[in-house]
Amino acid sequence: MMEKAALASASVLAASACFALGMYVMRRNRHLSGSRAFFVVAITAALAALFDFLTITSPDADEARLFARGLVLTTTLLAAAMLHLASIMPFERKDPWAVRHRWGFTAVAVALSAAMAAGGIEVAEDKYGWWLRLNTPSLLWYASIVLIFLASTIVLTLSYWRERSAVERRRLLPLIAGMAVPVFSTLLVVPTVMSEAIDPPLLSAIILSTCLFVGYGVIHQKLFILEPVEEHVQGGSSTPGVKAGGSVLVETKKDDLAYRMFVNEIASGGQGLLISRRHPDQLRETYGLMNTPMLWLTTKPGANRVDPSSLSLLLHSVLAFLDKSAEAVILLDGLEYLETYNGEETVMRFFYGLQDAITVTGSKLIVSVDPAALDPHFLPRLEREMSVIEK
Numbered sequence: 001m002m003e004k005a006a007l008a009s010a011s012v013l014a015a016s017a018c019f020a021l022g023m024y025v026m027r028r029n030r031h032l033s034g035s036r037a038f039f040v041v042a043i044t045a046a047l048a049a050l051f052d053f054l055t056i057t058s059p060d061a062d063e064a065r066l067f068a069r070g071l072v073l074t075t076t077l078l079a080a081a082m083l084h085l086a087s088i089m090p091f092e093r094k095d096p097w098a099v100r101h102r103w104g105f106t107a108v109a110v111a112l113s114a115a116m117a118a119g120g121i122e123v124a125e126d127k128y129g130w131w132l133r134l135n136t137p138s139l140l141w142y143a144s145i146v147l148i149f150l151a152s153t154i155v156l157t158l159s160y161w162r163e164r165s166a167v168e169r170r171r172l173l174p175l176i177a178g179m180a181v182p183v184f185s186t187l188l189v190v191p192t193v194m195s196e197a198i199d200p201p202l203l204s205a206i207i208l209s210t211c212l213f214v215g216y217g218v219i220h221q222k223l224f225i226l227e228p229v230e231e232h233v234q235g236g237s238s239t240p241g242v243k244a245g246g247s248v249l250v251e252t253k254k255d256d257l258a259y260r261m262f263v264n265e266i267a268s269g270g271q272g273l274l275i276s277r278r279h280p281d282q283l284r285e286t287y288g289l290m291n292t293p294m295l296w297l298t299t300k301p302g303a304n305r306v307d308p309s310s311l312s313l314l315l316h317s318v319l320a321f322l323d324k325s326a327e328a329v330i331l332l333d334g335l336e337y338l339e340t341y342n343g344e345e346t347v348m349r350f351f352y353g354l355q356d357a358i359t360v361t362g363s364k365l366i367v368s369v370d371p372a373a374l375d376p377h378f379l380p381r382l383e384r385e386m387s388v389i390e391k
Helices: 002-029 033-056 061-088 102-118 136-162 166-184 186-195 203-219 257-267 280-287 311-324 335-342 344-361 378-385
Strands: 123-126 129-132 247-251 271-276 294-297 328-333 364-369 387-390
Touching: 002 033, 002 129, 002 203, 002 311, 033 061, 033 129, 033 203, 061 102, 061 123, 061 129, 061 136, 061 166, 102 136, 136 166, 166 186, 166 203, 247 257, 247 378, 257 271, 257 280, 257 328, 257 364, 271 280, 271 311, 280 294, 311 328, 311 344, 328 344, 335 344, 335 364, 344 364, 344 378, 364 378
Parallel strands: 247 364, 247 387, 271 294, 271 328, 328 364
Antiparallel strands: 123 129
């Protein structure tokens, strides 16, 4: 009875931890694609741990078999969700099939999960409670999810080696470790199968271990979270200042005045958020902004990237950032790009909402534009709303 209670407690703990972690990420930044993908992973993991608890504590074989099918279903979906999450993490390569055809990927994942759950799942009972009997269908299920987790680990490891930013590479390590836990768990399961020994079910322990690794990345490394940070950066030559609650429009073709203004504001104690068409790695290398959060305006999917047509998501992400910072400084470089995808009126509505939030929170906004790239009627409307610096 004590063994059964201990396993049941581990299942409840794993379910609670995964649910809490998913809700934490969604509460922080529910508008980022990486946050939403992680939420699906966390909730699926919580459901898997819950089904593990229900299976262990079932009163009879029929209920145990029913909950065991739910366990097989949710763990297979969890593995597929992990693979999708790994596919959208930041590194440069052609978009993977899981991202380009996400609905097809979802359909395949659901079909595979349903097929595994509908197979010849059998259960057995011992001092640890009810557990999944290791027969051919259950071993096929276990081998399938281990292979999917292995693929996720490989994808993330490739991401780690191709990522140029030391900060992003460091942030990927906890996620890689978490995804590798189910793979290395086979080292414990295989001897059990070969010897036909009776060992306690380890699924919830595996889920909890994965959750702890990923939780460290979320809490300590700010995975999937857009948080204000203090950046220790050296200011450069003197640049025009920005008043609290003010907005500045820097009209320039190639000069980096807007970026130098942004760096100087951060060097003076501001907490920055940089939104740009330029790749974050290039900006970090050029301006020494190792910790400052950045959003890359691109149609390529990935963490900390925003589709230019999703202005509402971009605005909500910025507003969430402003709510968390007492001295926020926002640099927006790419207004011309946003106009291409949305049109003048839509971009102006986005800008009005952003500027109102800047004023109310006493934050600072720097917008860099190439006057020649904007619609002739668009630029005067911006100039009426902001202080103008021509370079």
